[in-house]
Amino acid sequence: MRNHASRGPRPSNFARVPGIDYSDLEDYYGYALRRAQVAAFGAFFRATAGAGITPPRFTALVILDANPGITQTILGKVLGTARSGAMSLTDWLVDRGLAERRHREHDGRVWGLHLTPKGTSLLGRLRRRIRSREGAFIARLAPGERTMLKSLLAKLAG
Amino acid sequence: MRNHASRGPRPSNFARVPGIDYSDLEDYYGYALRRAQVAAFGAFFRATAGAGITPPRFTALVILDANPGITQTILGKVLGTARSGAMSLTDWLVDRGLAERRHREHDGRVWGLHLTPKGTSLLGRLRRRIRSREGAFIARLAPGERTMLKSLLAKLAG
DNA sequence: TTCGATTGTTATATACCATTACAATTTACC
DNA sequence: GGTAAATTGTAATGGTATATAACAATCGAA
Numbered sequence: 001m002r003n004h005a006s007r008g009p010r011p012s013n014f015a016r017v018p019g020i021d022y023s024d025l026e027d028y029y030g031y032a033l034r035r036a037q038v039a040a041f042g043a044f045f046r047a048t049a050g051a052g053i054t055p056p057r058f059t060a061l062v063i064l065d066a067n068p069g070i071t072q073t074i075l076g077k078v079l080g081t082a083r084s085g086a087m088s089l090t091d092w093l094v095d096r097g098l099a100e101r102r103h104r105e106h107d108g109r110v111w112g113l114h115l116t117p118k119g120t121s122l123l124g125r126l127r128r129r130i131r132s133r134e135g136a137f138i139a140r141l142a143p144g145e146r147t148m149l150k151s152l153l154a155k156l157a158g
Numbered sequence: 159m160r161n162h163a164s165r166g167p168r169p170s171n172f173a174r175v176p177g178i179d180y181s182d183l184e185d186y187y188g189y190a191l192r193r194a195q196v197a198a199f200g201a202f203f204r205a206t207a208g209a210g211i212t213p214p215r216f217t218a219l220v221i222l223d224a225n226p227g228i229t230q231t232i233l234g235k236v237l238g239t240a241r242s243g244a245m246s247l248t249d250w251l252v253d254r255g256l257a258e259r260r261h262r263e264h265d266g267r268v269w270g271l272h273l274t275p276k277g278t279s280l281l282g283r284l285r286r287r288i289r290s291r292e293g294a295f296i297a298r299l300a301p302g303e304r305t306m307l308k309s310l311l312a313k314l315a316g
Numbered sequence: 317t318t319c320g321a322t323t324g325t326t327a328t329a330t331a332c333c334a335t336t337a338c339a340a341t342t343t344a345c346c
Numbered sequence: 347g348g349t350a351a352a353t354t355g356t357a358a359t360g361g362t363a364t365a366t367a368a369c370a371a372t373c374g375a376a
Contacts, residue, residue, distance in 0.1 A: 014238045014315070023224035024285075025217065029292050030198040032308055034213065035315035037195045038238075040188040054332095055192065059183065066181035073354065080172045080196075085333055087356065109341050109354040127182075134187050140313050149310045150190055155298050157172070157193035214363095231323065243364055245325065267323040267372050 014038045043137035047129040051122075056081070058130070060089055061115065061123045064099055069112035098122060172196045201295035205287040209280075214239070216288070218247055219273065219281045222257055227270035256280060 014035055016022075025031050044055060056079050063078055064070060076086030090113060093099035098119035101111035115123065138146055172193055174180075183189050202213060214237050221236055222228060234244030248271060251257035256277035259269035273281065296304055 015235075017232065017235045020221065020228075020232070020236055021224040023220050025220050026308075026312070028288065029296055029307075030195070030202045030213065030288075031217070032311040032315070033191065033195040033198050036311040037188070037191040039315050040191050044188045055188065056332095059189070062181050062183050063178065066179040070178075071354075074175065074178070077173075077175045078178055081332090082334055083355075084335085084357085088332085107342070107354085111355075130186065130188075137314075138187055140316075141310060145310055145313075148306060149187075150184075152299060152303055152307045152310070153190040153194040154184070155303075156295075157190070157197050158298070212363095229323075239363090240365060241324075242326085242366085246363085265323085265373070269324075 040134070040137060043133040044130060047133040048126060051126075053126060056089060057092065058126060060093065061098070061119060061126070064093075064113050064115050065120065065123055068114050069102075069104070071110045072113065073110075075113065093119065198292070198295060201291040202288060205291040206284060209284075211284060214247060215250065216284060218251065219256070219277060219284070222251075222271050222273050223278065223281055226272050227260075227262070229268045230271065231268075233271065251277065 041055070044058075048058070059079060060075060063075060067074075072086045072090055073083055075090070076083050079086060079089070081089075090099065090101070094101065097116055099113055099115050102114055104110050104112050141149060199213070202216075206212075206216070217237060218233060221233060225232075230244045230248055231241055233248070234241050237244060237247070239247075248257065248259070252259065255274055257271055257273055260272055262268050262270050299307065
């Protein structure tokens with residue numbers, strides 16, 4: 001049986017397998033970070049199931065909302081992908097009426113990217129649902145631990 | 159010009175772009191975890207550049223070393239992938255002489271997976287290089303912060 | 317013994333992303 | 347001012363990872 005949630009990404013199942021010796025795997029920061037990140041992606045996936053929204057697409061919506069008129073090249077830099085990747089991501093948003101390309105005044109090469117009203121309202125809905133799901137996910141940590149975690153992650157990402 | 163490092167994975171460039179308003183993006187745990195994880199993957203990539211070793215492949219080496227005779231299905235469960243994915247990963251290891259399939263006594267269906275001496279020695283080298291690179295990466299945190307981070311990540315992954 | 321479950325395997329499809337090349341356009345330089 | 351170099355968006359192509367589905371061989375249980 002095929003349900004509508006088959007559209008969009010699938011969270012990988014990273015559950016511990018009983019009876020397996022994981023040796024020093026958890027000692028690697030990369031592995032520990034990856035496991036936590038996969039768990040967080042599970043929350044994201046439950047919040048966006050069926051909408052086809054992936055993390056990069058959500059990021060693009062947020063960035064377009066906060067930086068109207070941004071170019072595709074800059075969007076690609078923010079997402080960490082090549083220009084062609086920003087291109088197809090933008091196509092995806094435009095095809096669904098969530099964003100639009102507008103010509104710019106002083107440069108005939110570039111398009112300015114803007115959210116449509118539909119994109120803006122979808123973003124609002126996604127924000128609420130993702131925050132709610134992340135709230136349930138992060139409930140495993142005490143409030144003080146959460147701020148500590150964010151501070152540590154920010155240091156590592158910088 | 160094409161260098162040998164083009165084999166294997168490429169770390170995505172997640173650097174902050176100046177002049178861009180990131181809005182509430184950093185407030186999402188998924189995004190913060192992803193950024194830190196990408197940074198950690200950069201360390202992993204520098205340690206394994208040119209060897210074609212990806213995180214799942216390294217994980218498989220560790221698991222095979224600690225659980226000789228494990229089946230492909232179980233390996234797939236540990237990695238969180240479908241059986242066919244464990245199959246092609248095992249093929250990759252076998253093709254390079256790092257692992258081998260051995261028939262089992264009591265069950266004609268399954269293969270037991272084992273590291274070859276070549277696989278064992280590669281694993282040893284990888285462990286040293288990854289630990290060294292991760293050490294440089296994690297130096298951004300004080301010793302106390304590191305143990306705190308691991309404890310928090312373990313809670314989230316569980 | 318027969319039927320369902322499991323394992324490995326193969327084939328197929330898809331999603332994502334990089335590289336490359338190119339035309340239009342802008343900028344820099346002499 | 348005119349030409350070369352750089353930038354932008356775009357399209358074509360390919361590679362990699364991973365999922366689903368189907369199948370044969372084998373095992374286990376009713």
